[in-house]
Amino acid sequence: MLELKSITRRFGSFALDDLSFKVNRGEYFILLGRSGSGKSLTLELIAGIRKPEKGQVILNGTDITLLKMQKRKTGLVFQDFALFPHLTVYDNIAYPLKMKRTLKQDIYKMIDKIAAEVNIKHLLERKPDSLSGGEKQRVAVARTLVTSPDIILLDEPMASIDTPLRDDIRRLLRRINDGGMTILHVTHDYREAIRLADRVGVIHNGRIIQVGKPDEVFANPVNRFVARFAGIRNFFKVKIDVKDSENIATGRNDFRFLLPPGDYPQDAIIMIHSDKITLSQEPLKAKYNSAWGEITEINRSEFGYEAFINADEIFYVTFSEQLLNDLSLETGKMIGLSFNPDALKVI
Amino acid sequence: MNFKSPFHWVLMILSSLVLLFVLAPLVGMVLHTSVGDLFETVKDQEVQDSIWLTLSVAFITTLFFAVGAVPLAWVMARHQFPGKRIVQGLIDLPIVLPHSAAGIAMLGFISRDGFLGKVASSVGLNLVGNPGGIALAMAFVSLSFMINSARDGFAAVPERLEKAALNMGASPFKMFLTISIPLSWRSIASGFIMMFARGMSEFGAIVIVAYHPMTAPVLIYERFNQFGLSYARPVSVIFILAALAVFVLLRMISVGRRSERSSLVKSDSNNA
Numbered sequence: 001m002l003e004l005k006s007i008t009r010r011f012g013s014f015a016l017d018d019l020s021f022k023v024n025r026g027e028y029f030i031l032l033g034r035s036g037s038g039k040s041l042t043l044e045l046i047a048g049i050r051k052p053e054k055g056q057v058i059l060n061g062t063d064i065t066l067l068k069m070q071k072r073k074t075g076l077v078f079q080d081f082a083l084f085p086h087l088t089v090y091d092n093i094a095y096p097l098k099m100k101r102t103l104k105q106d107i108y109k110m111i112d113k114i115a116a117e118v119n120i121k122h123l124l125e126r127k128p129d130s131l132s133g134g135e136k137q138r139v140a141v142a143r144t145l146v147t148s149p150d151i152i153l154l155d156e157p158m159a160s161i162d163t164p165l166r167d168d169i170r171r172l173l174r175r176i177n178d179g180g181m182t183i184l185h186v187t188h189d190y191r192e193a194i195r196l197a198d199r200v201g202v203i204h205n206g207r208i209i210q211v212g213k214p215d216e217v218f219a220n221p222v223n224r225f226v227a228r229f230a231g232i233r234n235f236f237k238v239k240i241d242v243k244d245s246e247n248i249a250t251g252r253n254d255f256r257f258l259l260p261p262g263d264y265p266q267d268a269i270i271m272i273h274s275d276k277i278t279l280s281q282e283p284l285k286a287k288y289n290s291a292w293g294e295i296t297e298i299n300r301s302e303f304g305y306e307a308f309i310n311a312d313e314i315f316y317v318t319f320s321e322q323l324l325n326d327l328s329l330e331t332g333k334m335i336g337l338s339f340n341p342d343a344l345k346v347i
Numbered sequence: 348m349n350f351k352s353p354f355h356w357v358l359m360i361l362s363s364l365v366l367l368f369v370l371a372p373l374v375g376m377v378l379h380t381s382v383g384d385l386f387e388t389v390k391d392q393e394v395q396d397s398i399w400l401t402l403s404v405a406f407i408t409t410l411f412f413a414v415g416a417v418p419l420a421w422v423m424a425r426h427q428f429p430g431k432r433i434v435q436g437l438i439d440l441p442i443v444l445p446h447s448a449a450g451i452a453m454l455g456f457i458s459r460d461g462f463l464g465k466v467a468s469s470v471g472l473n474l475v476g477n478p479g480g481i482a483l484a485m486a487f488v489s490l491s492f493m494i495n496s497a498r499d500g501f502a503a504v505p506e507r508l509e510k511a512a513l514n515m516g517a518s519p520f521k522m523f524l525t526i527s528i529p530l531s532w533r534s535i536a537s538g539f540i541m542m543f544a545r546g547m548s549e550f551g552a553i554v555i556v557a558y559h560p561m562t563a564p565v566l567i568y569e570r571f572n573q574f575g576l577s578y579a580r581p582v583s584v585i586f587i588l589a590a591l592a593v594f595v596l597l598r599m600i601s602v603g604r605r606s607e608r609s610s611l612v613k614s615d616s617n618n619a
Binding site for chain 2 (some may be wrong): 085147
């Protein structure tokens with residue numbers, strides 16, 4: 001469907017470097033990366049706003065690398081929507097159709113249909129200036145959909161929308177994708193990838209460093225950078241030794257981790273998901289994978305609470321409100337923590 | 348404004364002095380002109396002809412040159428190219444030139460020995476002493492205002508709107524007509540008015556290129572030279588009134604577009 005082959009493009013001090021990935025027909029592909037990682041630039045190269053120095057952009061088997069942007073069947077939805085402020089919503093959506101010299105009555109029918117689909121029929125006579133972020137996004141999506149592109153390119157579609165409206169837009173995008181439209185969506189928010197993507201590609205410093213289904217990517221991050229995206233904050237720099245056929249990793253202040261069986265390098269970084277750590281009132285006597293430490297900070301988090309525990313290493317733990325009450329957790333309290341060797345991942 | 352502070356009193360007094368400086372000579376001129384003289388002058392065919400000539404030639408010149416000036420303004424706003432600063436300097440040059448010198452340069456260009464003069468005379472046209480020559484002299488001294496104002500307008504249009512239009516299948520020309528121009532309409536209109544005003548009030552360059560047919564500024568000068576201040580005054584007052592009427596009209600036409608412009612600025616600040 002869409003394939004980028006060894007795309008290279010310098011842009012000031014930044015460069016896309018040998019960037020390659022594929023998006024399959026009908027797929028919802030999310031390109032995940034920090035700001036400045038090259039995500040938006042990648043979309044601009046696909047849309048033809050910029051041209052690569054090397055490499056190819058293939059769409060439906062045709063090389064479109066050097067094709068003029070107005071000839072490409074790529075529908076780009078800009079991060080800030082780029083609605084034309086001097087035109088009504090109707091005229092905004094009609095714009096690409098007028099450019100293709102579509103008949104007036106056909107334009108009317110097409111807009112009527114698309115406006116019903118994305119639920120903006122009541123906005124057609126308004127000017128973009130009077131719309132909310134979510135409404136603007138719907139109009140921008142409608143304006144792109146109406147051209148029947150081969151692929152929709154979304155640049156941070158949630159960034160300019162208030163949080164309560166994001167669910168709405170997510171459902172809309174999901175529905176459009178379920179209707180068979182291929183979507184390439186770039187974002188810095190891994191939660192969008194988890195909620196929307198069929199597959200996710202992680203882009204860092206102009207390169208794709210991991211591609212796969214979201215659960216696979218976040219369960220097995222190839223490096224610390226990808227792991228950070230999954231909200232994993234427990235990283236420990238360790239030295240790994242084999243003692244009595246057990247893999248023992250030693251971290252800061254001589255903290256000992258017992259790893260699952262396997263071959264590991266001597267110097268490594270290990271990580272553990274914050275929800276895989278168990279808390280207990282009493283100190284545990286275990287030699288490995290347990291600690292006794294002080295709660296230095298407790299905050300509300302998206303799905304409950306989070307705390308930092310100083311126990312030789314600093315552990316980041318997430319837990320429910322019930323556990324907070326049951327264990328009377330509060331800042332300054334000493335608490336025991338433990339985890340299973342299987343929860344540890346060496347990256 | 349808080350008038351308790353001495354600073355604000357100073358501000359008010361200085362501002363009033365400046366405004367008074369502009370207003371006083373104009374009011375003085377009107378007060379020194381009797382209604383009878385005004386009526387007499389209005390009926391003067393020579394005065395009517397000169398004012399009509401001035402306004403119509405200035406308007407047509409501005410309209411004609413806008414066709415080239417507006418695209419040039421867009422290029423200056425959107426593109427980087429070697430020698431851009433030199434081009435910008437060239438655009439600004441007529442503003443700093445003494446206008447009599449501009450007139451001499453223009454005369455050389457359009458006289459029968461000059462390049463444009465030769466071209467014109469090959470079709471039987473003598474630009475010197477002709478409304479065509481007046482138009483060229485007006486354009487020479489006023490074009491910078493149009494280009495610079497339109498350039499600022501184009502620069503204020505977010506580039507991504509133009510990119511979005513191209514992405515939706517618009518050709519660059521269609522994009523220019525449907526997005527760039529409507530969104531910078533107010534600056535273009537304001538440049539138009541500035542160029543028209545500058546051209547209309549030009550004296551120095553025109554008097555060298557075409558003493559006849561007389562534009563209003565030349566006629567005012569001639570009346571002053573031949574008959575003195577009291578004969579030049581009524582012509583001046585009538586010319587100013589006619590010019591004011593045209594300005595008000597042009598402003599009213601362009602003001603209808605103001606709301607669109609302000610919505611552009613608002614949407615841009617939202618996006619920032």
